[in-house]
Amino acid sequence: MTAATPQLVVHRDKELMAQAAAARLITRIVDAQAARGTASVVLTGGRNGNALLAAIAASPARDAVDWGRLDLWWGDERFVPAADPDRNAVQARAELLDAVPLDPARVHEMPASDGVDGSDVEAAAARYAEELAKAAGPGDRLGVPAFDVLLLGVGPDTHVASLFPEHPGVRETELTVVGVRGAPKPPPTRVSLTLPAIRAAREVWLLAAGEDKAGAVALALSGPGELQAPASGAYGRSRTLWLLDRAAAERIPPQLYPPASA
Numbered sequence: 001m002t003a004a005t006p007q008l009v010v011h012r013d014k015e016l017m018a019q020a021a022a023a024r025l026i027t028r029i030v031d032a033q034a035a036r037g038t039a040s041v042v043l044t045g046g047r048n049g050n051a052l053l054a055a056i057a058a059s060p061a062r063d064a065v066d067w068g069r070l071d072l073w074w075g076d077e078r079f080v081p082a083a084d085p086d087r088n089a090v091q092a093r094a095e096l097l098d099a100v101p102l103d104p105a106r107v108h109e110m111p112a113s114d115g116v117d118g119s120d121v122e123a124a125a126a127r128y129a130e131e132l133a134k135a136a137g138p139g140d141r142l143g144v145p146a147f148d149v150l151l152l153g154v155g156p157d158t159h160v161a162s163l164f165p166e167h168p169g170v171r172e173t174e175l176t177v178v179g180v181r182g183a184p185k186p187p188p189t190r191v192s193l194t195l196p197a198i199r200a201a202r203e204v205w206l207l208a209a210g211e212d213k214a215g216a217v218a219l220a221l222s223g224p225g226e227l228q229a230p231a232s233g234a235y236g237r238s239r240t241l242w243l244l245d246r247a248a249a250e251r252i253p254p255q256l257y258p259p260a261s262a
């Protein structure tokens with residue numbers, strides 16, 4: 001089994017999945033801080049990512065994290081004004097970030113459409129790529145830090161971040177961040193990490209819950225290729241974890257589950 005081989009963890013329902021993922025993430029951050037002093041996590045938008053943040057906010061164990069020594073990044077962002085409630089960062093602040101003592105200099109939000117680049121989403125993407133490159137160490141691949149954990153919600157069409165099936169962003173091999181236009185999920189204009197940037201993470205955790213995700217999960221795990229199923233191209237350097245509820249796991253081919261025992 002390689003690091004790219006997904007490990008599947010199936011929970012009873014989406015509430016338990018969010019709580020277990022929150023416990024797992026708190027532990028991972030605490031371990032990384034114990035080992036290296038700091039930790040870095042890439043957040044995702046979407047309901048499951050938000051539920052995970054809310055579960056951390058509700059957990060007494062959240063006080064075990066040294067929030068001032070945590071770097072936060074985003075895997076994608078809806079390219080709307082900074083205060084727009086549609087922004088992944090605005091939602092993340094409401095669910096958790098406003099409630100914990102983060103160091104603002106370590107909270108790396110993606111640019112908004114009313115920022116210095118105005119509506120130029122490619123310039124905004126390039127600006128975020130520069131910010132990542134500044135944070136990357138000499139040994140880090142591609143000018144992207146080796147994130148401890150990178151979270152991704154999986155869409156019903158197998159998209160991750162704002163990389164949609166057959167769209168230009170999913171074909172990107174050079175850039176670490178792209179501007180996305182014409183996204184099938186609203187809003188149409190977005191900023192997204194690319195698959196090579198995602199794969200610089202130590203651990204990639206994909207989240208999917210609900211029966212409307214069952215087809216996407218089964219498809220992505222059956223290996224049609226990342227152009228057709230972007231989620232299948234999202235894996236980490238040391239671990240790739242799919243955190244699911246039973247409904248989302250329902251259609252996984254039996255030979256793929258449980259892969260850990262294979």
Ligand SMILES: O=C(O)[C@H](O)[C@@H](O)[C@H](O)[C@H](O)COP(=O)(O)O
Nearest residue numbers: 045046047048153154155160161
């Ligand atoms: O902008 C967004 O919404 C996301 O970044 C997107 O990639 C999301 O994570 C998936 O669509 C899953 O969303 P749900 O968890 O809501 O199904």
